[in-house]
Amino acid sequence: MLKLLDATTIRDLTSVSDLAAVIGEAFVPARDGSNGFVRSAVQTPGGQLLFMPAAHGATLSVKLVSLFDGAPAQGLPSVQGLAVVFDAHSGQPLALMDATTLTELRTAAVTTLATDLLARRDARTLAVIGAGVQGRSHLEGLAGIRPWDSVRLHSRDMDKARRLAEWARSAGIEIELHDSVASATEDADVICTVTSATAPLFPDAFRPRPGAHISAVGAYGPTRRELPSRLVADASLFVESTDAVLREAGDILIPIAEGLLPPRPPMTELSAVLSKEHPGRASAEELTLFESVGIPTEDALVCDLLYQRAVQTHAGQEIPF
The missing domain is CATH 3.30.1780.10 (ornithine cyclodeaminase, domain 1)
Structure with missing residues (x-):
């Protein structure tokens, strides 16, 4: 059977x-x-x-x-x-x-684990960009890893964002809706992007607050990305698999093509953090980025x-x- x-x-x-x-x-x-x-x-x-x-x-x-x-x-x-x-x-x-x-569930579980490992322990403001299926599952997972003072949500489709906010509130997650990426991410400690974007969600000059963590989840493929190149180049990069990222992740491959990252940039695999071979976050001021591709x-x-x-x-x- x-x-x-x-x-x-x-x-x-x-x-x-x-x-x-x-x-x-x-x-x-x-x-x-x-x-x-x-x-x-x-x-x-x-x-x-x-x-x-x-x-x-x-x-x-x-x-x-x-x-x-x-x-x-x-x-x-x-x-x-x-x-x-x-x-x-x-x-x-x-x-x-x-x-x-x-x-859906596996992707959010990996992001939840990576964010828990890499975000500051005193992180209190979470911003989720994207209100599709992954927006819901990521809110579900990330809500429990820190005692958030503020959970913000933005989507280009604000009707979907409102429906997701209603679901979140029914699940005990209080949501603040924001009408722009800039407003949602201002001074956020953790930013999670779960969109179908093909081009950066942020302007080239965007810089999160010192010590922020970003989990970039939504863009799939070597020509798609959610993050601007300079932001990626300034971050400490964490991945599931270096080889997979160098095949598939536009967030990394495009800055390489532009010369802002070397052909094989320094990246730490989650396995090294889990095994204590690598400490993960090195300082309270460090910008950490988890680039999700799935393996x-x-x-x-x-x-x-x-x-x-x-x-x-x-x-x-x-x-x-």
């Missing part, structure tokens, strides 16, 4: 904060050189299909995700997909999962966790296979 886990079942089995507590395990293989899983893509005129194989625990998994900017105009998410889980010993197919929800081992960890919990709790639908 094959387990089928839809979005509702996945949300019943886990949450952003739950995953943030364990997602660090996904970076452990990177320390012994065994994390060689590479994301590949098939391009079409309208978008692309990503293929992400990896292993964790007793399972192998493959996540297939489509990225189509025009999908929302058809009433569909811009990110859609499936994950297939196999037994690591026999190769038997075990489960099909909604990869859209899996990706297959994160998805594999979540797939394994969801499958094991589904078996233990008899969750999900079973279909003959």
Whole structure:
């Protein structure tokens, strides 16, 4: 029998904060050189299909995700997909999962972990830019890592921002709506960008307050970015995978092309911070930047966790296979 886990079942089995507590395990293989899983893509005129194989625990998994900017105009998410889980010993197919929800929760969990590791302990002002699916999941995760005095939200679609603020308040997160990026991020201790922007959200001269932390999540691909080059060049860079960032992250690749960063700029992987090999934030005044791209081992960890919990709790639908 094959387990089928839809979005509702996945949300019943886990949450952003739950995953943030364990997602660090996904970076452990990177320390012994065994994390060689590479994301590949098939391009079409309208978008692309990503293929992400990896292993964790007793399972192998493959996540297939489509990225189509025009999908929302058809009433569909811009990110859609499936994950297939196999037994690591026999190769038997075990489960099909909604990869859209899996990706949403996993992405926010990694950002939550990175922000908790890198933001100042006395950070009290959080600004989230973007009110889509990732805006909600990131608010859910980030709300619990500091005793925030102010949580600010801005989106180019303020109707979506108002709806998200209503949800957040129902979840006990008090939100301040701002009508501009500049207003939302002024003197913010932590800035999290979760947009579909293709060009910088900030002017070239933008500088956050001393000691700020930025998590850049939304832009995917070597030609897209959320941050201006000079801001990136001035920050201490933290990543999931250096190699993945140098293949995929426009926030880093564009400043390299402009000569503001060297071809292989200094970047610290989260695994080094988690293992205490690197201290993370070096000073109270340092500007830290986490550039999120996502790596297959994160998805594999979540797939394994969801499958094991589904078996233990008899969750999900079973279909003959």
